[in-house]
Amino acid sequence: MASQSTYEFYKNDLSKIPPLRAIAETLVNDKRVRKINAAEAYELAKKQWDVMDTDQKIYPKAAKRLGLPEGATVLNNCHGKIVGRTGQARRFYNNLNGPDQRKVLGDLREAISDMQQRPLIKAEAIIGLDKDLMIRATIVGGEDDAANIFNWLVNFTPYEELAAEYEKSAKLPIQDIIIIGDNLWRNEDPFYHNQGFPQLALVDEECNVIYNFGMRYFGERKKGTLTLAWTSGIRVGMAACHGGIKELDFSGCADENAKKIGQRSIAFFGLSGTGKSSHTNSHDNGGTLPEGFSKKVLHDDAFQIDTANRVCRAWEPTLFDKTDSRPVGHPDWEYMVSVMNHATLEVDGKVLPVGQDLRNPNGRALIDRDVLGEYVNRCKFPEVLCWLMKDTCLPPVIRFTDTYLAVAMGAALMTKRNLAENVSEEELKKLVFVPYANPFRVYELWKDVEAFAGVFECGATGYSFNSIGFWNSSDSDLHAIPLQTSLTLQSSILLDKLEWEDWDLLPGAQLPKRNCMERILPGFYDTYNPKNAENHDDYIQTLKDRFAQRRHFLEQTADLNCKPEILAKLTKVLRIKE
Known part of the structure; x- marks a missing residue:
């Protein structure tokens, strides 16, 4: 159209x-x-x-496309x-x-x-x-x-x-x-x-x-x-998505359990630095996907969900990515088209742009989508939809069984600012709310709420991933959550390897059970179990405060107050059980 x-x-x-x-x-x-x-x-x-100008060649296929x-x-x-x-x-x-x-x-x-x-x-x-x-x-x-x-x-x-x-x-x-x-x-x-x-x-x-x-x-x-x-x-x-989405096909796997799953799409919503691109673009989730799978990426930053037709559609043919983890010689440089705010070095007689943010934070590049391997311009409706949070009180992964809790956690998505944004040092330290990880929303929030409620009601299951670290003894003394752990959890969700139990503190939410986690990530259950958090009373109080902040944020959002019935559904579920 x-x-x-x-x-x-x-x-x-x-x-x-x-x-x-x-x-x-x-x-x-x-x-x-x-x-x-x-x-x-x-x-x-x-x-x-x-x-x-540099001596780094533009990816030939992109250069030809652009004339x-x-x-x-x-x-x-x-x-x-x-x-x-x-x-x-x-x-x-x-x-x-x-x-x-x-x-x-x-x-x-x-x-x-x-x-x-x-x-x-x-x-x-x-x-x-x-x-x-x-x-x-x-x-x-x-x-x-x-x-x-x-x-x-x-x-x-x-x-x-x-x-x-x-x-x-x-x-x-x-x-x-x-x-x-x-x-x-x-x-x-x-x-x-x-x-x-x-x-x-x-x-x-x-x-x-x-x-x-x-x-x-x-x-x-x-x-x-x-x-x-x-x-x-x-x-x-349609639902507007500042996120990444990929479609996995397990029908070619030798593993019969994986083969039965067939195709499955998974979407990730988060700001820069929360792992959105890492989760979307990882070749094989850190080696945790079974032999014989195939993957198609729609995009790692922007798409639209058409709930009525159960498809997702891409907006862009390139990736606009940070290059802080791409040193000279990284294979992704083959696919580069343009860079911004990069240091340059003379390497073997050639002037080359260097990643790793040597000159300034937030060095960026436009990278051809061929870097992803196989990609598509439309993919199937996402069965799995993940909010990427930065909240030290949340375990590494949570599954939502209540539609409006899933919607509310996206509407009050808690994170921290990052160096991709031109903000003060004080702002960088604060916890902030960015509904659905989309700081570019210019319409009323209730429209997003209705759109994502429709996505969940049409069959998507909601999850949250915490990428900042989980409470050990305080809000600053944390158990790290390595990217490899998160990628392993992602694969386990896609392959139906996780068993779940209700989280007693948050009705409508579930955490992975001990037995399955011991097989997948030994020690995970005890390390990240909220019941084992040291200074437990402080942990519970901080957790309550965080959910109170979520409710307060939504209650103070003018473009939700005009829809009191929607606001009531959201705030009702954002409560920690006494």
Whole structure:
């Protein structure tokens, strides 16, 4: 299905075109704004002042797809103080009062006028890889921002690549997406966020437009585009997923018990640093999957669940991954297309980008999906759905037998900030709530609650994985939870190897039984059993406090208070038993 142009969507009453859409559309249609393709964006990016060429070859298959010259090399776009997302810079136009809307519109028109004094370029892409969910998108920026426009075309799909398929698709009741970016914007008005320098992400999710001003970091363009894509999916009745999902097929296994399981999909929801990509992309879950299995990954960051048709659909053909665990010589470098904020070293006469965050935190790369092995653009409905938490009171894995407890734990997903975000040192230390691990949600939370309730009611089973460590004697003295332990638990869930018992402290939740765990991970049961937590009274009180925080967060969320019956269902189940 395809999206609609501004004229197509509003043609019955053009007076309903919102001002942010009208301003964006006018700039897009300025005949002085030069339309470019990926190859042209690449050549312009090579001349950009903050872009360095390297001797690392772009993955040849990706270079060919993008129309780049043979032997094209990876570009390294380096920034200054800000090397991550700035969520506090977002301003939601439709939530502003009248005077603030008028102020912002004036500042916006002035910003566009400043942009038009420089040579501007635009490019078109298709967001979405499945023929039943595609959105046309346009990005506009200065020639001085060609690197972001090139990376945007790499991250999504240049329009001409899927044009024939797109043009044959039925129309969705959704507008095309427009992204406007200007790195040189400066506005010292305290109304706008200033941390490093002034930044503004101005969002109108109802008309599919975002402005990124004063924001060099490519993640702002990527997540801004995905924000509108996810929201568009919600508008047509699908669940928006900031997560990874893969489909395992055990029908080729020699093990008869595994063979009987057949195909099974599993999804993971978490922020950067919680293990989302590790769980999704691991080749064989650390050697814990049986011989003869096959795996297909949909994506490790963004997809949509279509509950009505019981399928999931991908938005992007590349991965935008951290490279802190990819040193020189790591096999993933073969698949690199572009990097951001990397140190470079001369190695055997070649200038190469180096992972491991030597220059700054949150070094990132755009990596071709071929790195995953076999992948698909749509996969089956997820039978297993996992929230990745950072809560020291939670055991490594919990299964939810109560639908609304599973939904509530996702709605009040507890985690910590990370260095992928442009926040203060104090913010990095705090426990925070990010519903469904999606900091890019721009619609009411109750819509996500209803969507995920539908997913669980249609047959998904909910779990939580704790990736920060489990209480030993205090909130800071923890039993580590190695990634290998979590991967082993994931495989055990997929293969139905775990037996469960009710967790007496949390009705509707279950923990793995001793006997099965002793066979799989000896010592696990005693190490991570809440009954064995030292300073037990302190543990219980902290656990109660954490669930009280969850309830308080949901009760204070304005866009849940407008749905008291939904809020009551969520808060009722988030209670530790006395």
